[in-house]
Amino acid sequence: MSISAKQYCADLYQRVIKRNANEPEFHQAVKEVLESLIPVLEKHPDYIELGIMESIVEPERQIIFRVPWVDDAGSVHVNRGFRVQFNSAIGPYKGGLRFHPSVYIGIIKFLGFEQVFKNSLTGLPIGGAKGGADFDPKGKSDMEIMRFCQSFMSELYRHIGHDMDVPAGDIGVGAREIGYLFGQYKRIKNTYEAGVLTGKGLSYGGSLTRKEATGYGLIYFVNEMMKAKGLSIEGKNVLISGSGNVAIYALEKVRQYGGRVVAVSDSGGYIYDPCGIQVSTLKQIKEVNRQRIFEYVKYHPTATYHEGCSGIWTIPCDIALPCATQNEIDENSANILVANGCKVVGEGANMPTDLAGTKVFLDNGVLFGPAKAANAGGVATSALEMSQNSMRLAWTFEEVDARLKDIMVNIYKNTSQAAEAYGLKDNLVAGANIAGFKKVAETMKAHGVV
């Protein structure tokens, strides 16, 4: 090879920027991975020579489609739907669907790219994909959500299948939406293909523990990371951003480990309660009533509500768990967290810390669990749901939970070993990228230039 691995990665990154203009989230995700992989490419120049690096940053397929739907007043709306099938080297495409007004191709591409490495880390046979729409579910009636999901699936069904591509939930897509999507798929295809979606209801092929899996898995990972340093969650003060699926079940598991979650947030603001946030009230407000987080203070007089979501990171804590969305912790918030004594960060959301924020944590010796590793429990349990669907069996909650825990312990072990093997001890960002990449790269090599 005539140029260094470092120069190759810098050049490739420039080509990615040029080819994918105006997609800063995708550029950010690629930059982090390429920088982590320099020591791997120094040992394996064949990954460059065989075009594996060029291929790993280029989705296998990108689908963009029109989603017309009619609201309750009879007005027609047209949204844009996406599915980016990024890499199918190690299994059928797998990854969630996000319904949020901020969705555009750059967000879906970054999420699909991250999913490739995350899914590889689970040790299960799943490739990487992501999808969604720029639809805002906020304030929509059940019937509007149903009509939107039916229209979305009326195009998506052509591109998915239990051995081809298996979507699931993400921001704005939970059990209700998966139900409507599944109903429409079944109607169009006239076949009961349970494994075509995951996160399903229990009566039609869903898995126990899938709802809890991302949040529980995050805490299993954080616990493992702390245990390796002689620390524990017990007695620690914890901040959790977001108050959706990941945040709620992370909170539940932190309490089971004896920690105290003193703040949670939504896109409007955050609540702080030094006595600890009650998970049952949060579930009622968010899962049942679908209300904003400020409602919480009506039930708990010790809690206070504060406008604006980034303020949550100014609260002193031992452990911070960003579980809302991408780039919610920047350099400034990271510096404040460190100055206030935060020693552990576990990423429940995808890419919630920007590159400068990540550097602050790593430079200051914060135990940092990157998203690809720390939040992989959700997709891992989706893969367990697919296994149960294939076998036409349903495992107990305890059985799935035990498998999830094993998977998270293994992910910690593999990421920390990969980091150490490349002289980057304790840098789990590099460890996750390296361990996730190597399995995919070796498989792509075995498949030839395809």
Ligand SMILES: NC(=O)C1=CN([C@@H]2O[C@H](COP(=O)(O)OP(=O)(O)OC[C@H]3O[C@@H](n4cnc5c(N)ncnc54)[C@H](O)[C@@H]3O)[C@@H](O)[C@H]2O)C=CC1
């Ligand atoms: N649901 C899953 O199984 C998995 C989700 N993730 C990631 O976790 C994150 C959260 O996803 P879910 O909990 O599933 O979504 P969700 O739709 O259930 O909840 C999202 C929550 O984040 C809040 N939020 C949105 N923007 C915010 C902001 N700027 N500041 C504070 N709060 C904000 C929303 O109000 C909502 O409470 C996303 O990054 C998603 O990609 C990652 C792995 C699996």
Ligand SMILES: O=C(O)CCC(=O)C(=O)O
């Ligand atoms: O369960 C899945 O397939 C998707 C989970 C997901 O979207 C994620 O890991 O970010």
